[in-house]
Amino acid sequence: MILLLGSTGYVGNRMLQYLKSQGVEVYGLSRNQIDYTTRGGLKQALSEYRPEFLVNAAGYTGKPNVDAAELDKANCLLGNAILPGLMREECEAAGIPWGHVSSGCIFSGRRQDGQGFTEEDAPNFSFRQNNCSFYSGTKALGEEAIGYRESSDGTKWVHESQPSGYVWRLRIPFDHLDSPRNFLTKLMRYDRLLVAENSISNLDDFIYGCWATWEKRVPFGIYNVTNPGHIDTRQVVDMIQASKLGQLLASSGKHFSFFENEDEFMLKAAKTPRSNTVLNSSKLASAGISLRPVEKAIEEALQNWVPEHS
C-alpha cells in the first residue's frame, strides 16, 4: 500500500487520481486524521499504515503566489523544510522508501557554461546565496534536511550518506485544466507578464515520471522531472494566441502585455524575487523515463483546454 501525504493539494490530488487509475492501492492521509507534520504523528502514521512506499506531496505554497510566504514564515518552514526532514528520518527508521515532491525553484538562470542545471549542481537560489524568496529558501533547506549539502567548493550538491528515497523536482506546473495554479491560466489572467525562460512540468507528465521512478526501481536520488527543453514567456503566449483558445481570447478583447524587464516586474508586481531557470532533465530520460518535449506538451494542453467553470 502507498501512503500519500498532501493528497488534497494541486499535485497530491492528481497523484491520488493517477495511482487509483493505475489500480495502485493508495491512501491519502489527511492532517485532520493524523498531523503528519509532527514527528509523533508521522511515526504513528507509518506504524499504523505500514506502507510499502510513502509519497510526500505536502508542502507550503503561498497563495495566490510566493509573495504570501514572506508573511507566513513559520508555516512555510514547517511544510517545506521540517516535513521533508522528518519524512526522511522516520522513513529510514521504519525502513520505508519514499518520494518527495521538491521544486526546481531553488535554481535561477543557467549554469555558467550555458547549460541547464543537473541534479549534481548545488542550488543557486537559496538562503545560502541570499538572493531568493523565503519560499525558495525553505525548499532548498528541505533538500538539506533530506541529507543533501553543498560540496566544500560550493558547486556540487552531494548526499551526506546514501539517499533512501526519491527527490522529484517539479517546475511551474501546467496542464489542460484551467485553474489558478496552472501556469497557462496564470499567463492568460495576469495583467502583465514577465518575459523569462524556464523549464516547466506538465502536471500529468510529472506525476507519470515520479511514479515511474518507483515502479522501475531506478536508483534513489534527485530527479528533475520537467518536460525536456525550455521555453520563454513570449513563446508560450505566441502558442496561446495561435490556438483556438487564443482566437476566443482575442475576440473577448484580451491583450497580452509584458513588463519591460525584471526590475519593472519587481517594482510593480512582486514583493520577492522569482526563480526562472533552465533545468537539465536528461537523468530521468537516461533512467528510461521519457516525457514529451515541452512545446508538444504545451500544444496538447491548449488543444484539450477545459475552461475552469465549464
Place this chain on the structure above:
Amino acid sequence: MILLLGSTGYVGNRMLQYLKSQGVEVYGLSRNQIDYTTRGGLKQALSEYRPEFLVNAAGYTGKPNVDAAELDKANCLLGNAILPGLMREECEAAGIPWGHVSSGCIFSGRRQDGQGFTEEDAPNFSFRQNNCSFYSGTKALGEEAIGYRESSDGTKWVHESQPSGYVWRLRIPFDHLDSPRNFLTKLMRYDRLLVAENSISNLDDFIYGCWATWEKRVPFGIYNVTNPGHIDTRQVVDMIQASKLGQLLASSGKHFSFFENEDEFMLKAAKTPRSNTVLNSSKLASAGISLRPVEKAIEEALQNWVPEHS
C-alpha cells in the same frame, strides 16, 4: 502568571529558579504535557494558562556541541526557527507579550568599523551569508520568523512591522557552577583551545537582564544580553590559572594548550564553523539594566566555583 517554555534546559531551568526566588508566579510547561512546538499545542497552552507573559527558553542546542546539529537538521530547524515563529504568531493572536531566548551566535567577528555588533546590525553568520553552522543558520532564521529581516542594502536588521515582544540574545553562558554547558568548564576540560575574542553572558546576569526588560517594561525589540566588554580565550585561561582553582588544576597536572589558529581547529576538532564575535551591549545599559563587566563576572565565578560532583 508567567508561562515558561523550555524550563528543563540549561537556561530555562535557571530562569524558573530565578522567577520563583523573586516570588513571581511561573509555570514551567513540559512538552510531555502539551507539545508546544506545534501550533495546536501552543494555542492550547496559551488559552489554558492565559499567561500575562510568555518566556521561550526552549530551543535546540547540539550536544555535546553544535557539530551534532549538522546531523539532526529537522529537530534543529523545529526548535530554533519554527518555534519562535509560532510563538510570535500565536502570542500576537492571543494578545500575550513574550520574551525569546535568542543567540549572539548569528554574528562573527566585529563590525567593519571595529566596534561590536548592535541590535540594528544584520546577522553576518547565517544561511544568507553561507558561512555558518546549521545551528547558527536556524537561530538567524528564528529571528526572521519573529519578523526581522535584512534591509534592502543587507546591512540593517529591521522588523517588518512592530515587535510584540523581546528577543534576548545570549552568548556563551558561564557561571560559578561547574557543568558541561558552562564555558569555564569547557575551557578546563577540553584538550586544546581555540583562541578567539568573544562577548559572553554570565548565566545569572543574563536571566536578571532578560527579566528586567519585562519588569521595567522597556520597549519591545532585540537586546544583546551580554556582560559589557569582551575577552579572549587566553585572558580567561590566565584568570583561571591565577585563581585558587587554577592552583588546584596545576597541582593535578592540568596543562592548557591552544590550537595554532582557526584552520587547525577546524581540521582537527570541529565539523562546522563556530561563531566568535564581539557584541555591543549598550542598548540594555541605556534601558537602565546594568550587568557586571565581563572580567568581574568571570573573576567572581572563579572565586565562587562549585565543582560538578561536590
